[in-house]
Amino acid sequence: MKQLRDRWPSKSSFILAAVSGAIGVNALARFPAEVAAHGGGAFFIPLLIAVASAGMPMMALEFGLGLCYQGSIVECMRKVDKRLEWIGWWSALLGALACACAVGFMAWAGVYVYDSAMALLANQPVPWAGDASVAQGYLNQYRQAAPTEDVVSSIARIKPVGSLLLALVLVWLLLYWAVRRGVPFLSDLISRLLPIALVIMAIFVIVIFRQHGLSAVDGVAQYLEPDWNALLRMDTWIAAYGEAFRSLLLGAGVFVAYASYRNRSDDATATAGIAVCAGIGMLFLLGMVASAAIGGAAAAMSQPTSDLLTGDFDAVFAVLASAVADIRIVSAQAVVSLLLFLALFLFAFLSALALLTSFVTALCDKFHLDWEATTARACAGGLLVTSLFSTNLGFDIRLAIDELSFPFGLALCAAAQCLTLGWGSDGVRRHLNAYSVFPVGGVWWSMIAVVIPAAFLAHFIVKVQQWLHPGSGGYGSGATFAAGVLPAVTALLIALSLSFLPRRGSA
Amino acid sequence: MKLPSVHSVWIVIALIATLLGVGLLARAKSRDGVIYSLKSYAVEKNQPERKAIEQFAGEVFNGELGKYIVDEKVVTAAYNVLKQTEVAEASRQRLELYAKNLLEREIALAHSDDDLLELGDRLLALAASPDRGIYRGRIAMMSKEREAEAAALGQLAHAVSRNAGAPEGDAAFAQLVESRLRFTAGPHAWVLRQNPAIASAVESADAAALQRFKVLLQQAQTSGPEMTPRLRDAWAGLRAMKLQDRVEAAERTYYAAQARVNALPPAAFNIAVCVLMILVGGMAYAIRSVIKGPIPIDPGAETLENVEPIDFDTDAETLEAAKHRSTRVGGESHDTTMH
Numbered sequence: 001m002k003q004l005r006d007r008w009p010s011k012s013s014f015i016l017a018a019v020s021g022a023i024g025v026n027a028l029a030r031f032p033a034e035v036a037a038h039g040g041g042a043f044f045i046p047l048l049i050a051v052a053s054a055g056m057p058m059m060a061l062e063f064g065l066g067l068c069y070q071g072s073i074v075e076c077m078r079k080v081d082k083r084l085e086w087i088g089w090w091s092a093l094l095g096a097l098a099c100a101c102a103v104g105f106m107a108w109a110g111v112y113v114y115d116s117a118m119a120l121l122a123n124q125p126v127p128w129a130g131d132a133s134v135a136q137g138y139l140n141q142y143r144q145a146a147p148t149e150d151v152v153s154s155i156a157r158i159k160p161v162g163s164l165l166l167a168l169v170l171v172w173l174l175l176y177w178a179v180r181r182g183v184p185f186l187s188d189l190i191s192r193l194l195p196i197a198l199v200i201m202a203i204f205v206i207v208i209f210r211q212h213g214l215s216a217v218d219g220v221a222q223y224l225e226p227d228w229n230a231l232l233r234m235d236t237w238i239a240a241y242g243e244a245f246r247s248l249l250l251g252a253g254v255f256v257a258y259a260s261y262r263n264r265s266d267d268a269t270a271t272a273g274i275a276v277c278a279g280i281g282m283l284f285l286l287g288m289v290a291s292a293a294i295g296g297a298a299a300a301m302s303q304p305t306s307d308l309l310t311g312d313f314d315a316v317f318a319v320l321a322s323a324v325a326d327i328r329i330v331s332a333q334a335v336v337s338l339l340l341f342l343a344l345f346l347f348a349f350l351s352a353l354a355l356l357t358s359f360v361t362a363l364c365d366k367f368h369l370d371w372e373a374t375t376a377r378a379c380a381g382g383l384l385v386t387s388l389f390s391t392n393l394g395f396d397i398r399l400a401i402d403e404l405s406f407p408f409g410l411a412l413c414a415a416a417q418c419l420t421l422g423w424g425s426d427g428v429r430r431h432l433n434a435y436s437v438f439p440v441g442g443v444w445w446s447m448i449a450v451v452i453p454a455a456f457l458a459h460f461i462v463k464v465q466q467w468l469h470p471g472s473g474g475y476g477s478g479a480t481f482a483a484g485v486l487p488a489v490t491a492l493l494i495a496l497s498l499s500f501l502p503r504r505g506s507a
Numbered sequence: 508m509k510l511p512s513v514h515s516v517w518i519v520i521a522l523i524a525t526l527l528g529v530g531l532l533a534r535a536k537s538r539d540g541v542i543y544s545l546k547s548y549a550v551e552k553n554q555p556e557r558k559a560i561e562q563f564a565g566e567v568f569n570g571e572l573g574k575y576i577v578d579e580k581v582v583t584a585a586y587n588v589l590k591q592t593e594v595a596e597a598s599r600q601r602l603e604l605y606a607k608n609l610l611e612r613e614i615a616l617a618h619s620d621d622d623l624l625e626l627g628d629r630l631l632a633l634a635a636s637p638d639r640g641i642y643r644g645r646i647a648m649m650s651k652e653r654e655a656e657a658a659a660l661g662q663l664a665h666a667v668s669r670n671a672g673a674p675e676g677d678a679a680f681a682q683l684v685e686s687r688l689r690f691t692a693g694p695h696a697w698v699l700r701q702n703p704a705i706a707s708a709v710e711s712a713d714a715a716a717l718q719r720f721k722v723l724l725q726q727a728q729t730s731g732p733e734m735t736p737r738l739r740d741a742w743a744g745l746r747a748m749k750l751q752d753r754v755e756a757a758e759r760t761y762y763a764a765q766a767r768v769n770a771l772p773p774a775a776f777n778i779a780v781c782v783l784m785i786l787v788g789g790m791a792y793a794i795r796s797v798i799k800g801p802i803p804i805d806p807g808a809e810t811l812e813n814v815e816p817i818d819f820d821t822d823a824e825t826l827e828a829a830k831h832r833s834t835r836v837g838g839e840s841h842d843t844t845m846h
Contacts, residue, residue: 011797015797040775041774041775041778041779042778044778044782048782048785157622160527160531161531161535162527162528162529162530162531162532162533162534162535163528163532164528165524165527165528165531166525166528166529166532168524169521169524169525169528172521173521176517214767214769215767217768217769217770217771218767218768218769220771220775221768221770221771221772221775222768223775224771224772224774224775224776224778224779225768225772225774225775226774226775226778267797270793270794270796270797271793271797273789273790273792273793273796274790274793274794274797276789277786277787277789277790277793278790280786281783281786281787281790284782284783284786288779298763299763299767302756302759302760302763303751303759303763304742304762304763304766304767305766305767306766307746307751376516376517377516377517379517380516380517380520380521383520383521383524384520387524390528437793437796437797437799438796
């Protein structure tokens with residue numbers, strides 16, 4: 001009687017899955033504003049340094065863990081030291097929270113896909129046709145304009161939105177359908193969906209530059225024009241380290257789970273290099289596409305591009321939507337809108353697939369559960385949790401959790417993983433050196449054991465300062481507590497509880 | 508057919524959520540329908556139909572005023588019907604009473620809700636209440652302790668106006684933006700605006716900021732097309748205060764056009780090329796290294812020295828071909844053909 005673990009059908013399918021996990025929708029949703037706020041083109045210097053000194057070593061560590069110990073992040077931490085299992089659970093639970101945020105994004109993108117399709121069928125302009133203020137108005141019909149700083153008062157005003165709830169049900173059904181069939185099916189799905197999403201984005205680039213010409217160039221120029229003084233600011237470097245991790249979905253155990261479905265003797269370091277370069281490359285290019293669209297939308301509104309880059313308009317659902325909404329041929333406008341939101345939906349879907357697979361793997365590894373049944377339970381639980389996003393405050397709650405759960409949760413969790421693995425165990429390093437193309441040594445160790453924990457502790461301290469002194473920027477103290485501290489602490493408490501539960505099948 | 512229990516749970520949750528979603532959509536449509544029906548009263552000529560709408564408006568109106576917080580659009584539509592009927596005065600009094608109760612409740616709270624106070628004020632206006640002025644006065648008194656701060660803002664506005672185009676006004680302008688935001692960006696912005704002293708100070712701050720931008724823009728127009736950092740700062744200040752829309756359209760368009768670049772600056776182009784070269788080069792090198800494999804395995808490597816034995820079969824060959832199987836990490840198999 002043997003216990004089996006499925007495998008990626010080929011090395012290329014594993015690499016493709018890793019790359020798909022490393023491309024997030026953040027590139028379009030948040031990255032251009034992040035770049036603009038931290039020195040424009042100059043931001044890429046700290047970003048590349050952060051990628052080389054933190055992203056790449058962490059990705060290699062995650063791959064190494066998965067390959068060496070053949071399990072989820074929970075299982076790997078337990079095998080390193082039983083007392084570290086809670087770190088694995090914390091990571092898995094925060095990954096599940098990130099999955100919920102990706103699902104929330106998919107639901108919104110799904111509503112836009114539906115509206116575009118309806119506009120196409122009726123040969124009518126899309127409902128957000130006009131400039132960014134019209135598109136923002138369309139978005140705000142489902143959304144309270146801005147949550148007040150008084151969290152209790154905001155909660156009292158929550159109203160459910162039916163179309164978003166239906167979209168969430170469909171998204172979770174879709175995820176269940178994809179994940180329940182296991183890794184070989186995921187491999188097939190990813191190898192089809194990723195090229196489709198990339199081709200759609202290429203079409204979108206052509207449309208944007210044809211439609212907006214020099215205004216699009218202005219957007220790209222604003223994105224890349226460097227402000228070298230920003231390199232002297234601490235917040236630029238902290239933002240770069242945060243972006244390197246968040247964009248690549250590091251710290252949530254995604255790549256540990258993916259690697260655990262490969263043969264133990266597979267390469268980790270070169271694969272990590274491919275995934276990181278592809279992920280950051282796509283982040284850079286999609287950021288450029290979004291900036292071009294923002295430039296076009298700004299020209300249509302007679303506003304400086306910088307206003308839309310860092311302004312109150314939502315980057316995706318207002319600015320990108322309006323950038324295609326001024327196409328004069330109505331059917332073409334609907335088709336391009338449909339394709340744009342479909343591509344966004346697919347990017348978020350690929351991220352959600354990776355995060356959900358990682359979480360289900362953690363549950364199955366620990367409790368030896370049936371994969372399909374566990375996927376069903378995880379999706380049902382996810383639907384209950386994300387029903388909060390199907391309200392008039394859901395959009396802002398999702399944004400706040402997405403932004404704040406990182407410094408208070410994943411950053412600390414990643415720092416804990418690196419400290420414990422860097423100082424407490426040499427197994428992964430020796431495994432990497434035995435089987436990988438590029439050996440790792442003292443430099444890699446110092447990045448894992450010193451640089452990454454230091455960077456994320458600094459990130460955490462800055463966010464705590466902003467929390468305690470909300471006037472200095474960021475969210476209000478109540479919102480920071482509700483969307484950042486509370487989820488992270490709750491996840492930590494659940495993680496501690498789960499780590500005390502006995503592991504089934506470990507006779 | 509008996510479903511496995513876990514599937515039943517999943518199906519039940521999905522069904523409940525779907526029904527809830529459909530119910531919510533139906534409720535939203537129903538609300539739109541109510542408002543549409545009530546608005547049709549104005550154009551309806553048929554007397555029996557008008558009577559029916561009046562009756563419906565009465566039911567909706569009474570139902571809404573029974574709630575803790577009314578739906579303003581619905582109550583307004585219903586009241587607009589009722590005020591044309593014989594129950595106009597009774598309805599007006601009822602609405603006024605509701606608004607007064609709401610305002611009394613909120614004014615008495617230590618942390619009153621700005622939106623509810625504003626709603627109460629609007630309902631008093633809808634009911635044409637003679638007491639609206641009294642309530643506005645009471646609301647204004649809620650921010651009395653900020654009047655000294657408002658006076659300081661007024662002085663800052665004066666200092667900025669005096670040095671509108673001069674560098675001496677830069678520091679005052681930065682303070683002005685910060686100080687003005689304390690009045691308008693917080694959770695009690697509406698309440699603060701009801702205080703005449705504060706409203707006047709904020710208005711002078713806005714006027715000073717707009718004047719400063721105008722003067723700096725005129726200087727830029729005469730001195731050349733270069734965008735000065737002071738002009739950028741002035742615009743950034745206006746943006747922070749959300750005053751862009753109060754800049755004249757021609758000036759806004761001129762500024763936006765000046766701030767736009769029509770060619771990629773060399774530094775930006777170099778950065779793009781360098782970033783892409785590093786990333787594409789790194790990826791190509793990694794792909795080449797992977798393709799060059801297989802890597803000779805170090806027979807001396809003891810990779811599992813300090814870990815417990817892996818308790819899964821990790822022989823990749825066994826499942827390489829099985830493309831459509833479930834991912835099993837905990838399930839059991841009786842497959843004895845594996846080696």
